[in-house]
Structures are given as C-alpha cells and as structure tokens.
Amino acid sequence: MENTRRKLRVLVCCTGSVATIKLKQLVEDILKHELEVRVVASERSQHFFDAGELPAGVEVFRDADEWAMWTKRGDPVLHIDLGKWADVVLVAPLDANTLAKISQGICDNLLTCVIRAWDIKKPLLFCPAMNTRMWEHPVTATQISALKSWGYIEVPCIAKTLMCGDTGLGAMAELNTIVATLLGTIENIVV
Numbered sequence: 001m002e003n004t005r006r007k008l009r010v011l012v013c014c015t016g017s018v019a020t021i022k023l024k025q026l027v028e029d030i031l032k033h034e035l036e037v038r039v040v041a042s043e044r045s046q047h048f049f050d051a052g053e054l055p056a057g058v059e060v061f062r063d064a065d066e067w068a069m070w071t072k073r074g075d076p077v078l079h080i081d082l083g084k085w086a087d088v089v090l091v092a093p094l095d096a097n098t099l100a101k102i103s104q105g106i107c108d109n110l111l112t113c114v115i116r117a118w119d120i121k122k123p124l125l126f127c128p129a130m131n132t133r134m135w136e137h138p139v140t141a142t143q144i145s146a147l148k149s150w151g152y153i154e155v156p157c158i159a160k161t162l163m164c165g166d167t168g169l170g171a172m173a174e175l176n177t178i179v180a181t182l183l184g185t186i187e188n189i190v191v
C-alpha cells in the first residue's frame with residue numbers, strides 16, 4: 001500500500017532581521033525531510049536574501065502578490081489561502097517589529113495577515129532575532145509571553161557576537177535547532 005499521504009506543508013515566514021541571510025540554508029535543510037516549503041517574505045526581509053537563490057520550486061510570496069491576486073469577488077485571498085495550505089508556520093527570523101505586531105494583532109502586510117488569520121489549532125513556531133539591546137528591553141518578554149500564551153512555540157534566541165559587533169542574546173537559534181524543533185512539532189500530524 002503506497003503512502004497516499006501528501007507531504008506536510010511548511011510556511012516559512014521571514015522578517016527584517018539580518019538573520020534572514022540564513023533563509024536559503026534553512027529552506028534547504030527543511031527540504032531534506034520530505035516536506036513542502038513556501039516562503040512569505042516581508043518587504044524588509046527582502047534586503048537580506050535573493051529569492052533566485054532559493055531551491056527550485058520554492059515559491060516566495062510578497063505583499064504585492066496579495067493585491068495582484070485579488071481584484072474581485074471569487075479571486076483568491078492570498079493570506080487566507082496560504083494559512084489554509086500550511087500545516088505549520090515557521091517564523092524565522094522573527095524581528096522585533098513583527099514580534100510587536102503579532103503580539104498586538106496588527107496585520108498590515110501579507111506576513112502578519114497570514115498569522116492574524118492563523119488557525120491556532122495548527123502549530124506556529126517562532127525564532128526571535130534582534131540586537132541584544134532590543135532583546136533585553138522589557139517589552140520583549142511581555143510580547144514573547146503573549147505569543148506563548150496562544151500556544152505558539154518559541155525557538156529561543158542564543159548569545160553570539162552579532163552583526164553590529166555587540167555580543168549577547170538576540171542571535172537566531174542555530175538552524176539545526178530550528179529544524180529539530182520543527183520536526184518534533186509536526187511528527188504527529190496526519191494529513
């Protein structure tokens with residue numbers, strides 16, 4: 001009896017942290033595990049990666065795609081359709097701005113609209129990444145707690161010498177940690 005189940009679908013959402021320079025490697029690492037990947041890129045995240053360098057077949061969705069696709073009743077509503085498509089959302093990296101927006105329910109771009117409309121019965125993992133000074137500001141812990149209160153799964157940041165030369169917490173978790181947490185989260189999903 002061949003396996004009639006489809007591959008699990010991972011929606012990787014990337015934001016405007018410099019850690020988005022690791023997106024290509026992250027997607028490649030996820031694809032090693034019989035998973036399907038699509039990417040939602042915020043406008044600022046595009047400064048840190050080249051969509052043309054991602055593995056073939058990995059579609060990247062941007063704010064403009066939402067408006068190009070919907071013009072009249074019956075047209076697809078991208079942020080809803082992407083949420084229905086995905087079995088799991090992985091926000092990697094989650095920058096300070098998007099953390100704040102998600103924690104308050106702000107939805108002013110494709111990425112935050114997908115998350116605002118997310119079915120919280122399905123898993124959502126987030127990988128904070130920001131400068132140490134941002135990480136240590138008390139507002140951060142408040143916002144992280146809000147996301148965890150909804151059942152979202154944090155892949156905690158780690159201490160490194162950051163791109164600006166500061167040394168401390170705020171670096172995105174290592175890719176192997178992110179992928180291991182993802183696999184552990186989805187291993188019991190049956191589609």
Ligand SMILES: CC(C)(CO)[C@@H](O)C(=O)NCCC(=O)N/C=C\S
Nearest residue numbers: 017018019130131162163164171172
């Ligand atoms: C970029 C990378 C992955 C290199 O190892 C690491 O420094 C990191 O996760 N930085 C994210 C923190 C950040 O956004 N800093 C912004 C200003 S310092």
